[in-house]
Amino acid sequence: MVLSVLTDISALYELAPYVGSVFQHPKSQFYTLLTDTEIVFACENLGLDRGDILSRFEKTVTALHLEKLLGKSLFALSGGEKQKIACASVCALMPDIFVLDEPTSNLDIGTIRDMQAILMDWKRQGKTIIIAEHRLAWLCGIADRVLYFQAGEIALDIAAERFWALPVDEFHRMGLRTFCEFSPAAKLGQIDSGNLELFGFRYEQKNEIILDIPQLSIPKGAIVAVLGNNGAGKTTFARSLCGLIKKAKGTLCFDGKEYAPEQRMGLCYMVMQDVNHQLFSESVLDEAMLGIKALPESREAMAEQVLSDLDLLDCKDAHPMSLSGGQRQRVAIAGAITSHKEIIVFDEPTSGLDYRHMQEVASSIRKLSDMGKTQFVITHDPDLVAACCNYFVFMEAGKVVCSGYWNETNQKYIADYFSGL
Ligand SMILES: Nc1ncnc2c1ncn2[C@@H]1O[C@H](COP(=O)(O)OP(=O)(O)OP(=O)(O)O)[C@@H](O)[C@H]1O
Ligand SMILES: [Mg+2]
Incomplete structure (x- = not known):
């Protein structure tokens, strides 16, 4: 339904209410100076009602556990904290289509789990989610379809269950990560130089x-x-x-x-x-x-x-x-x-x-x-x-x-x- 709406859209700004994105480098998408104002920026930009914005803000802060980051300058955030705020602002916007470019590349494990829960919630609401990722494991059970790109072309278009069932060698041949038990291979050799x-x-x-x-x-x-x-x-x-x-x-x-x-x-x-x-x-x-x-x-x-x-x-x-x-x-x-x-x-x-x-x-x-x-x-x-x-x-x-x-x-x-x- 949403995609058919998009065919009638010619100007980029007309897309804004439908598509929300998180860029690979979150800093490049910040418009404001503070965490709180950044989270609500896109909603304000669309002229949403004040009460609606406040309730979206509170829901997002709770879902991503952002309480400690509120009121902070965006310049005083760690790399992962910046990425959390970028995810939060798209989360508050709640568009019909989400485009996320490596949203978890700097995130810790706990926050990735929060993201999993948020994505499941979006799915239940019928949203369309497009994610470019290298860390694949967190998407198992969430993604329905997998597109594999090679030199600018779609080299594989496959249902997620079939994708996860591919052998490990095949993942590595395609240059993709798999999810194995953590087992460090490197042992410290003879290092007794102090x-x-x-x-x-x-x-x-x-x-x-x-x-x-x-x-x-x-x-x-x-x-x-x-x-x-x-x-x-x-x-x-x-x-x-x-x-x-x-x-x-x-x-x-x-x-x-x-x-x-x-x-x-x-x-x-x-x-x-x-x-x-x-x-x-x-x-x-x-x-x-x-x-x-x-x-x-x-x-x-x-x-x-x-x-x-x-x-x-x-x-x-x-x-x-x-x-x-x-x-x-x-x-x-x-x-x-x-x-x-x-x-x-x-x-x-x-x-x-x-x-x-x-x-x-x-x-x-x-x-x-x-x-x-x-x-x-x-x-x-x-x-x-x-x-x-x-x-x-x-x-x-x-x-x-x-x-x-x-x-x-x-x-x-x-x-x-x-x-x-
Ligand atoms: N200039 C600053 N003013 C106030 N707080 C700051 C400043 N710079 C960093 N911090 C805070 O110090 C803490 C540590 O930041 P740091 O960048 O070292 O974290 P990190 O472990 O590298 O995190 P990440 O995994 O997200 O990169 C963070 O909570 C951050 O918000
Ligand atoms: Mg860091």
Whole structure:
């Protein structure tokens, strides 16, 4: 019924009441400055009645557990919190058609479960939902039909039950993720070259403690998964570690030397959660060459090798901003590899990546580990943790609540955390 209405629509603005969308980068769709005003913006824009808007607002806040985010500036939100608000504004709008572009790429497990419940509710109300996704497991039991795209064309159009019944190999051949039990493959090898010691990591913002890690030891050379819910303080921890937050306190001991925050920029490299902030060059090749200190002719060859490892060689002349989200992410990773820093921090490096590219990122991280680098991988992606991390840190409300190797207890702890995905 709805789709037949759409055939009569010629102007884009006429679509607005019927179609609500969540973009891949939530920030690019924000119109206001505060969480509350953003949630109701689309409803106000359509001139809905005040009482109706208020009741939609309250329903949305309850369904997505947004109470703690109300009244906050959109600029003070974590990556996942921003994504929650983008989902909330479309949720409040309640159009007939929902178009969601990787709505869960930065979300924690609890919020994905909230999204599942919301989508089921939309379905019961007869809404049409179109979702572009790499994380597929949460859609099992929700999606009715699956379209698989290849080079701009629909290569497969199949009923969901038949899709879920495909063998695992077939999923991987198509570059898709499957859902398996969480079982980390990477074991920490002979790493007895000492520890990284962190002391007094602390950061407060408007009297609110955002980060509080009195002491933490990390085996040098480890690949550390930094885990925890949206807003737990993972990105804040990473930025403090790299010396990128001026007011954050904390000392890092590495190879018997103490580093204050401002000294750590020469030691640490960070691949940001939103990589758009760190790509500056005119071409992918230039970007990859930025950190290479060598003769011009060898710089190019070295950069090309890294690009080739990351499946980016074909687009070496392209402008980084003309690439897809996943490709841009890999360009930023190329920069980390060529920087030759000792500590590398990846903030959600595989959000928005398919199975094959997730594996490539894991393989680059393992390669960096072979080169002796110590790495922190902030992620909500159990596949990535299983593929490359050999140590973990679990954060809650700015604190480290648990950390260690993959012994049986720790493995079960994290498997329970990721269960159902
Ligand atoms: N400038 C700021 N002012 C006030 N609060 C802030 C500011 N920056 C971050 N916060 C808050 O600090 C908390 C930690 O944010 P952080 O970005 O470190 O979370 P995160 O664990 O990386 O979450 P995600 O998984 O969603 O990326 C969040 O609740 C966030 O709202
Ligand atoms: Mg973050």
